[in-house]
Amino acid sequence: MTVISLTRICLAFSASLCCAGSLSAEHHHTDTNKIMTEKLNVTQEWDKVFPKSDKVTHRKVSFRNRYGITLVADLYIPLNVNGKLPAIAVSGPFGAVKEQSAGLYAQTMAERGFLTIAFDPSYTRESGGFPRYVASPDINT
Template sequence: MKKSLKTVAVLAVALLASGEAFAKSKTGENKVKMEKLKLETKWDKTFALSEKVTHKKVTFTNHFGITLAADMYTPKTLPKNGKFAAIAISGPFGAVKEQASGFYANKMAERGFLTIAFDPSFTGESGGQPRYMNSPDINTEDFQAAVDFLSVQENVDP
C-alpha cells in the first residue's frame, strides 16, 4: 500500500512539473538554459591558425538542451556581398575539434568559408552526460543545431 501511494505521489509531482513546463513553453518564458562550459582560452590545437583567418570560441544549444562548444574560423577577407557561405564540421566518434575537424575548418576558412568545428554532445568541451557516449540521433541533432547557429550569424548567407 505504501509503495503504491508513493508511486501516485511521484506521478502527481511529475505531471504538475510537466504541466508547468508546458505552460511556460507556450508563453515563451521557459527558454533552454545554456550549460556553463569551461572553455580553454589558449591555443590548444594540433595545427597552426592560418594568417588569413580569425578564430573565436562559440557555444550553442541543441534541441535536447545540451550546450555544444565550437571553434569559429572566419576569413579575414569579406566577400563582395558581405556574407559568407558557412560550413559546420565535426569529427568521428571520440575526435575533438582541436584535431582533424578544426584543421579542416581552418583550411576551409582560408578558402573563404566561415566554418565552425564543434565537439559533439558528451565529448570534448561540449556538455552532456554521461561523458564519451555516442548517439547517432543526438549527433544528427548536433549538426542541425550547428547549421541553425550558423544561419543566424549576421555575416552568414543562410
C-alpha cells in the same frame, strides 16, 4: 506452449517495458536538470593539434542543440572578407573532437573564403552533456 501462456508472457513483457520506460523518463528528467545547470570549462587559448593559420580569425562560440545540451565550437572567419559568406558546419569523425581533423578542415576551408564552425559533439571535450566522454551516434544525427 498454449495461447493463454503466450498471451500472459506478452502482457508481462509489455508491462515491464512500460515500467522501464517510466524509469527511463525519470532518469532523463534528472539528466536534463543537470545539463541545464552544467558549468562548461572552455579554453580561450589555442589548443589544437595543428598550427594556427594567419589567414583567418578564430574564436569560441556556443549554442544549445535540440536536446538542450550546450555545444562549444570554434568559429573560423576568413580575413579581409566583407559581406555574406558561404558557411560550413563541421563535426569530426566518430569519437573525434574539434581540436583534431574537424578543426583543421574548418580552418582550411576558412582560408578558402568560407565561414566555418567546428564543434565538439554532445558529451565530449568542451561541449556539455552527461554522461561524459561517450560517443552517441543517435544524438549526433
